[in-house]
Amino acid sequence: MVNEALGSGWMYSYSVAALIFIGVYCLIARRNMVRLLIGLEIISKAICLLIISGAYPHKIAMAQALVITVIVIEVCVTATGLALIINAYRQSGSIDIREFSNLRG
Numbered sequence: 251m252v253n254e255a256l257g258s259g260w261m262y263s264y265s266v267a268a269l270i271f272i273g274v275y276c277l278i279a280r281r282n283m284v285r286l287l288i289g290l291e292i293i294s295k296a297i298c299l300l301i302i303s304g305a306y307p308h309k310i311a312m313a314q315a316l317v318i319t320v321i322v323i324e325v326c327v328t329a330t331g332l333a334l335i336i337n338a339y340r341q342s343g344s345i346d347i348r349e350f351s352n353l354r355g
Contacts, residue, residue: 262303269296281347283335287328294324 269292276289298317305313339345 262299266296266300266303269293269299283338283345283347286347287331287335290331291324291328294320 273289273291273293273296276285276292280286280289298320301313301317301320335345338350342349
């Protein structure tokens, strides 16, 4: 039973759906910039899992290279995001999104 579920990909699909739901919930419910960044990372990891699980039955090795490239880009984006969060904290003393509503153009 478990091998059939893993072979057909339903367990991966449920995991991807759950991770995307958790990431979207982090984006919607939280106003902390660090938690927003974590929510984006959860969504991106879910997409990586979707790519790998979709390519596994077809034995496509290019998907692994694509996911490794995506992970490298995510590290750069996360480092840049954390640097921006640290800079915003130094400027205002808070990492709450609502504190920055006066910056709208």
